[in-house]
Amino acid sequence: MNHPYAFSDALRRPLPDAMIAALRARFGERFSTAQAVRDHHGRDESPFPAIPPDAVVYAHSTEEVAEVVRLCAQDKVPLIPFGVGSSLEGHLLAVQGGVSIDLSQMNKVLAVNAEDLTVTVQAGVTRKQLNEELKSTGLFFPIDPGADASLGGMSATRASGTNAVRYGTMKENVLGLTVVTADGKVIRTATRAKKSSAGYDLTRLFIGSEGTLGVITEVTVKLYPVPEAVSAAVVNFPTMADAVDTVIQTIQLGVPVARSEFLCDQTIRAINAHSKTTLREAPTLFFEFHGTESSVKEQAELVQQLAREHGGQDFEWASRPEDRTRLWNARHNAYFACLQMRPGCRAISTDTCVPISRLADSISGARRILDTAKFPTMLLGHVGDGNFHAVLLIDPDDAQEAEEAERLNDEIVRLAQSMDGTCTGEHGVGLHKIGFLEEEAGADAIDLMRRIKRALDPDNILNPGKIFRLD
């Protein structure tokens, strides 16, 4: 049996000695071909084993990125942008070899325009770092994938997180990007105006393009005033369906919840073990409300009432900032908490998103599908958006488990797609969902994507092999 995560690198292209020499001369200690460095840059949080790039360059500026791209373009050498390595679908594997360009040292906050509610950062700035640096401004940046990802990476995968139900995803929150194109030119995709009808939406074209159309080096995003009042709540339900129905009604009534997260009993167990919490091991919702004192109170009362009608109990409030921080840290660490439930495992995380009216069917269907699994599985997610994750903990060396996990993943995705939903709400396609995307988008839409790719990157040097098959 072929291991389903054993990716071929038969298309690996050579890295010419002259290019290695040129990069080493130019970047000195910021250029590396050490095996450990290459391994680190050839994998992500997906279950795929590393396929290392041939070399790694640590860039410090947009101009340096452009230099590397121009060198790669000359010799048609692949180039893969790297942020913190937290992607989940094999985005970083160097399936055609080449150079990993690490942007983590491009971590400067370039311009806080507090009066405009915008900030411009280098692509390597992480979401936590940004919010730390914004603390004195009274503003915050809401997008929060589980990992402390970089804003460049979050742009490249069209990431979101727990706050998306209120604040939107990277798609809605990026105002403009600085991008190095495949021929080493530097473009800025938009002004800082809040809205624009000025030509093709290049910003949105690069958001979610997973490094295949250009290297994002700077990101301008929207900021929000820290709400006057914030309140969070945890509530347990007798069944998963009760929890999910509570969220569906919350959304349908237009309650502007900031966060509404579902966690199954197994996820809560993992969190308790990992984060030393004592949450009741039952289907659970985490809510957070943002607004003025009175609007937060109003939202909370309405949601509490809806929850009660669905058997919600043990409503616990976290109004003190430190309690809320503990709660949301626990939520953000849920993926890693799950991983620790099976030492040595790797996780496959599904990422379907469906119209809200189909959420209950989608999530209970996923539960039924997973009930047959021989390994631990958990459900959690951003249910207010119709998006949830099934986490499948498999032994990465066991091809049979991997095969089974892929089969279950397939079923969950197909169920979501049958409900006019998508195979990926926020993680992206990478290597792992190429087949799903083909079915979901259809051959003619994929053909448009291919034409765009060929038009912008004719030699296919930018993160080749990701999102779709080019040939």
Added chain:
Amino acid sequence: MNHPYAFSDALRRPLPDAMIAALRARFGERFSTAQAVRDHHGRDESPFPAIPPDAVVYAHSTEEVAEVVRLCAQDKVPLIPFGVGSSLEGHLLAVQGGVSIDLSQMNKVLAVNAEDLTVTVQAGVTRKQLNEELKSTGLFFPIDPGADASLGGMSATRASGTNAVRYGTMKENVLGLTVVTADGKVIRTATRAKKSSAGYDLTRLFIGSEGTLGVITEVTVKLYPVPEAVSAAVVNFPTMADAVDTVIQTIQLGVPVARSEFLCDQTIRAINAHSKTTLREAPTLFFEFHGTESSVKEQAELVQQLAREHGGQDFEWASRPEDRTRLWNARHNAYFACLQMRPGCRAISTDTCVPISRLADSISGARRILDTAKFPTMLLGHVGDGNFHAVLLIDPDDAQEAEEAERLNDEIVRLAQSMDGTCTGEHGVGLHKIGFLEEEAGADAIDLMRRIKRALDPDNILNPGKIFRLD
């Protein structure tokens, strides 16, 4: 002196007789080459005189659109999608001849998914029609350009309007599109999932592409629950600066106003004349607040306080639905009201949008620039987004006035661009802003747009000559 609105159609391509015969045979009375019909389809609300297409087809379905596109593709004949003809920058002029494909009879609401807060419509459905058909659902669609535009046209120009400050633009509110590509294929750009990371964002690529990349035939948009409480207010200010500063502070404090519109004294005069209102002829803000009873009250009190600090007076409330409707109808008709201040005139409308901190400078700068004008000018706009319009009423037959208007327009745009703003917040580029876009985006970004255009429409049949010069 060449008249600045005299566009050449030297690039006009022939419409083969065989194609005329084929279209007539296929579409019967829904095919026309009558001069009046052609004239109507070769112009918009811009000051440009009509450049008529060679023929007009009224399509009834996506499949019919695809048939027309395939016929045009065969003979490399240009094709221009037409909604209601309310665009403002010469989008519809047939500068290379060809066929206008009128989608106004594709006006069916296809699927109201109330429980998902989405609706799918044919591209010819107008915003007013849609909200009329949604009345019984308790939901509404907020995007409201001045005209009763079609949702296809609004998608194609990335339109917005008075509600954008709270609900976003077409960019944020379209979930997915059905599009006929240049080779007559039909694609659906996305599922109905609220968020997705599934490949390139084709939805956003077509939004704002002004008919140059494909013909939008169906649109799925987000809906919102009609707020529990709505309240509107009108307030006058001693100076324009006072009004604008009130809005800036409202936004910077994060007050979730639904609408915040500025109208100068001249605009109010025009509205009073046109809509039989008796508003005081002074710099004025129209506000609207959406939410629960208590949150609306809270927002209104806060904004009232801010307005008072800036000398706001005569705070008038419109809480009854019929009063609000009268108020917003007056606002939406402001453009047409302005036009009537000078019989026989045509208007140039600027459309700059700047970061909110620069709004006061941008709008007072525009006022100074316009003070030299020899014809009537007005200022109004969606100031909560940093977007406003200067309306310049010129005699369309007077080349000197047109030249002067263009010079003033230039200055206003350049001022906005010097503030990291854009030449167009919501109207689009069309023919009129090709030069501005070039400067704003830069040659390398325009080059990417050109490559995308060539990749998706190699024979340049889709609304050729718009957004950028291709050669």
